[in-house]
Amino acid sequence: MSEDLAARVLEGDRRALAQALTRVENGGAEGDRLLKALYRHTGRAHVIGITGPAGSGKSTLTNALTAFYRKQDIPVGIIAVDPSSPFTHGAVLGDRIRMLEHWSDPGVFIRSMATRGAIGGLAATTFEAALVLDAFGKEIVIVETVGAGQDEVEIAGLADTTVVINTPATGDDIQAMKAGILEVADVLAVNKADLPGADTLAAQLAALLSMGPAREWKVPVVKVEGRTGKGIDELAAALAQHRSYLQQSGEMANLRRRQARHQIENILKDELLREAIARSGGQENLEDTVSRVAGRETDPRSAARELSRGLREPVAQR
Amino acid sequence: MNDEGKIRVLVAKPGLDGHDRGAKVVARALRDAGMEVIYTGIRQTPEMIAEAALQEDVGVVGLSILSGAHMELFPRVVTELKNRGIGPDDVLLFGGGIIPGDDIVELKKLGFKAIFGPGSSTEDIIEFVRQNAGVGTA
Numbered sequence: 001m002s003e004d005l006a007a008r009v010l011e012g013d014r015r016a017l018a019q020a021l022t023r024v025e026n027g028g029a030e031g032d033r034l035l036k037a038l039y040r041h042t043g044r045a046h047v048i049g050i051t052g053p054a055g056s057g058k059s060t061l062t063n064a065l066t067a068f069y070r071k072q073d074i075p076v077g078i079i080a081v082d083p084s085s086p087f088t089h090g091a092v093l094g095d096r097i098r099m100l101e102h103w104s105d106p107g108v109f110i111r112s113m114a115t116r117g118a119i120g121g122l123a124a125t126t127f128e129a130a131l132v133l134d135a136f137g138k139e140i141v142i143v144e145t146v147g148a149g150q151d152e153v154e155i156a157g158l159a160d161t162t163v164v165i166n167t168p169a170t171g172d173d174i175q176a177m178k179a180g181i182l183e184v185a186d187v188l189a190v191n192k193a194d195l196p197g198a199d200t201l202a203a204q205l206a207a208l209l210s211m212g213p214a215r216e217w218k219v220p221v222v223k224v225e226g227r228t229g230k231g232i233d234e235l236a237a238a239l240a241q242h243r244s245y246l247q248q249s250g251e252m253a254n255l256r257r258r259q260a261r262h263q264i265e266n267i268l269k270d271e272l273l274r275e276a277i278a279r280s281g282g283q284e285n286l287e288d289t290v291s292r293v294a295g296r297e298t299d300p301r302s303a304a305r306e307l308s309r310g311l312r313e314p315v316a317q318r
Numbered sequence: 319m320n321d322e323g324k325i326r327v328l329v330a331k332p333g334l335d336g337h338d339r340g341a342k343v344v345a346r347a348l349r350d351a352g353m354e355v356i357y358t359g360i361r362q363t364p365e366m367i368a369e370a371a372l373q374e375d376v377g378v379v380g381l382s383i384l385s386g387a388h389m390e391l392f393p394r395v396v397t398e399l400k401n402r403g404i405g406p407d408d409v410l411l412f413g414g415g416i417i418p419g420d421d422i423v424e425l426k427k428l429g430f431k432a433i434f435g436p437g438s439s440t441e442d443i444i445e446f447v448r449q450n451a452g453v454g455t456a
Contacts, residue, residue, distance in 0.1 A: 015403050018375035026324065090349035096370060097359040103366045110373055114354045
């Protein structure tokens with residue numbers, strides 16, 4: 001069944017692609033088999049992460065970039081990540097609204113994903129979804145996430161090239177300095193460049209970058225207007241330059257190792273967590289331990305060490 | 319972790335009326351009930367709605383319309399879904415709006431599992447989706 005679905009994805013069946021993405025997102029054995037079948041067909045796409053604060057124009061910019069690539073007939077896949085409610089785990093995913101102009105283009109595939117509050121596994125899952133689009137034959141895969149928390153920054157950071165969006169009138173340069181988010185950027189975009197303050201912001205960002213440690217890749221600051229498409233060709237050129245830098249400098253090999261390590265470690269963490277819970281008396285015992293820690297009967301470190309003890313013991317004969 | 323039970327719903331407004339309050343209230347209520355709601359905004363063609371349903375691999379499609387063109391547009395959504403290999407067994411279809419009783423009968427024959435008129439409670443809609451929803455990749 002999964003082999004069949006994987007074959008259909010590789011043949012370019014859009015419905016199969018959509019179903020494959022669901023399986024990968026849901027986790028479980030079917031997703032495992034699918035990725036196993038698809039993985040060796042990946043590594044060809046340019047995966048671009050776009051992140052920035054809510055309202056900075058990520059979806060609009062993604063839309064404009066997509067229009068640019070489609071003019072050259074380059075197939076584009078988009079993963080638009082929006083937050084799940086930490087309370088109900090529900091989500092409203094509305095990024096498609098900004099990308100309606102591409103709805104009838106079979107060369108564009110847009111998938112919305114909710115963060116689902118996965119334990120450390122969110123970036124891993126999003127990256128896997130990007131791999132599925134890669135295997136399907138998308139040459140450009142854009143992963144768009146709100147740059148609000150560590151998880152989201154991490155997702156963007158897993159991309160081959162990471163774009164961080166800033167907009168004028170969202171605070172002074174100290175805001176940019178403390179954000180930490182600047183460090184993951186391979187390209188900085190100043191969006192809404194028609195607004196007053198755009199030039200100042202671009203200059204401040206360039207100055208901030210020049211204060212940092214000298215690196216081989218010089219992070220460009222590009223002014224764009226996502227809504228009108230002004231500056232998009234420049235942004236696309238910067239993205240392409242970063243990619244050829246990766247290839248020519250040999251950094252691509254390091255990047256592929258970093259991505260692989262991240263994937264393995266995250267999946268391993270999930271596995272170990274599940275195993276530790278299962279071997280220490282299951283969810284019930286975990287809840288009980290949580291209550292004891294909350295009630296100050298024991299402390300979190302001792303409790304966690306106690307729960308992980310089962311991992312160190314040999315598995316009972318099956 | 320395994321999320322196989324997650325319900326994904328497309329809430330869409332076909333046609334030209336711009337009254338999206340109802341659709342937004344339903345989207346928000348389903349979200350608060352723990353579902354993932356893809357909302358695509360107003361003035362959607364049946365083709366756009368079907369294409370979004372395909373790409374998002376949703377188990378549920380909810381259509382809202384207040385223009386009176388439901389007998390024109392709702393059946394076309396069903397046709398466009400079928401054109402993309404998505405039949406009534408693959409996706410739960412429901413609608414809402416100002417829709418007369420005779421039309422409701424016709425729409426149910428086409429595969430709409432429920433039509434919610436004015437005064438429907440969001441609790442009823444949530445309950446209906448929970449009871450009947452598939453979860454994609456049927």
